[in-house]
Amino acid sequence: MTRVSWWLVNVLSQTLEPGERDAVCGDIAESGESGGQALRDLLGLVVRRQAGLWKDWRPWLALVIVPFGMWLSLRSVSLGRSYDLNLWIIGNYRAIDPVILRDTGLSVLNGVASLVFRSLLLVGSAWSIGFVLGSLSRRTIPINGTLFCLTLLVGEFVGIPKHHFYVNGAVYSLTLYSVLLPLILLSVLVLLPSLWGMQQGARPSTPPILRTLSWLAAALTFGAAVPAIGFVVLVAAAIWRRGRGETPQFN
Amino acid sequence: MLGEFEYLLIAAAVRLGEDAYGAAIRQEIEGTTKHRCSLGALYTTLDRLEAKGLLETWMGEATPQRGGRAKRMVRVTAKGIQAATAFYDAVTRVSRGVSWEAQRGVVRP
Numbered sequence: 271m272t273r274v275s276w277w278l279v280n281v282l283s284q285t286l287e288p289g290e291r292d293a294v295c296g297d298i299a300e301s302g303e304s305g306g307q308a309l310r311d312l313l314g315l316v317v318r319r320q321a322g323l324w325k326d327w328r329p330w331l332a333l334v335i336v337p338f339g340m341w342l343s344l345r346s347v348s349l350g351r352s353y354d355l356n357l358w359i360i361g362n363y364r365a366i367d368p369v370i371l372r373d374t375g376l377s378v379l380n381g382v383a384s385l386v387f388r389s390l391l392l393v394g395s396a397w398s399i400g401f402v403l404g405s406l407s408r409r410t411i412p413i414n415g416t417l418f419c420l421t422l423l424v425g426e427f428v429g430i431p432k433h434h435f436y437v438n439g440a441v442y443s444l445t446l447y448s449v450l451l452p453l454i455l456l457s458v459l460v461l462l463p464s465l466w467g468m469q470q471g472a473r474p475s476t477p478p479i480l481r482t483l484s485w486l487a488a489a490l491t492f493g494a495a496v497p498a499i500g501f502v503v504l505v506a507a508a509i510w511r512r513g514r515g516e517t518p519q520f521n
Numbered sequence: 522m523l524g525e526f527e528y529l530l531i532a533a534a535v536r537l538g539e540d541a542y543g544a545a546i547r548q549e550i551e552g553t554t555k556h557r558c559s560l561g562a563l564y565t566t567l568d569r570l571e572a573k574g575l576l577e578t579w580m581g582e583a584t585p586q587r588g589g590r591a592k593r594m595v596r597v598t599a600k601g602i603q604a605a606t607a608f609y610d611a612v613t614r615v616s617r618g619v620s621w622e623a624q625r626g627v628v629r630p
Contacts, residue, residue, distance in 0.1 A: 289580055296590030297544040314561035
């Protein structure tokens with residue numbers, strides 16, 4: 271077997287329990303089969319093991335949480351717009367007429383304070399959702415975690431300014447504001463905290479007090495997210511009906 | 522009653538005795554049946570039989586041939602021997618009076 275095949279075998283076998291991983295990799299080494307055959311064999315075992323884990327209710331409940339990634343993404347995109355504005359104000363502070371700033375109520379101090387607060391809130395929400403996902407999924411985290419990351423990307427794709435935000439069209443025609451900044455914010459404020467949360471949630475050794483606090487934070491996050499998601503669904507349904515020539519109804 | 526593959530696995534483990542572990546059982550099954558035995562089938566069946574109390578498994582020693590990795594050793598329990606015996610008896614009884622050689626000429630594929 272080539273080194274690449276062994277590397278793939280090692281990566282794939284990470285989804286197995288440590289004891290079984292050792293025995294299976296040892297059996298593959300001893301059998302002397304080709305890389306392709308070994309990978310096929312191992313994949314068969316991994317699929318059977320993963321399928322067995324889905325007999326439990328917890329991975330299914332975790333699957334319900336996966337779409338919350340979309341909400342986190344949209345929150346990140348919305349925050350990105352505030353970042354754009356505040357970065358622009360900071361960058362052009364000397365050139366802006368102070369009267370405009372006073373009349374519009376914009377100030378660097380208030381803007382930065384609001385950004386820090388909203389960013390921390392988003393990081394906390396992402397971590398909490400990741401923690402719940404990790405706690406419920408544990409060994410099915412490769413599947414649920416991948417789906418969660420995909421929903422983050424879908425949310426980002428749906429929400430990025432070049433698709434829906436035309437007010438500052440000139441600003442969002444720049445790659446920095448339309449693509450790079452939203453991606454950086456998504457990675458730093460959502461993806462990394464949620465992956466960290468997943469890792470903490472999947473770890474059985476997490477202290478009970480931290481576990482309780484995390485579940486409490488997650489409950490608050492879901493409490494905030496569910497009405498927001500409901501509102502987004504209602505608006506989307508109204509837009510869809512309008513597109514079909516029907517009268518929008520919100521009741 | 523045992524399934525066909527479960528019986529094969531128990532029989533191979535009994536034949537191997539003290540040397541029964543994952544790779545050896547797989548080799549034994551493939552050698553005698555001339556059919557491939559996948560890792561997935563082997564390990565999920567081992568788990569199932571262990572859950573039924575028909576065999577016991579534990580982690581054995583590591584060898585350089587296996588890259589320093591441990592073996593999953595297997596021992597068939599008394600209950601496992603009983604179940605395999607029942608399966609073998611059933612197959613023997615149901616096959617009594619049947620000549621497969623004679624059937625070859627009667628039944629066309």
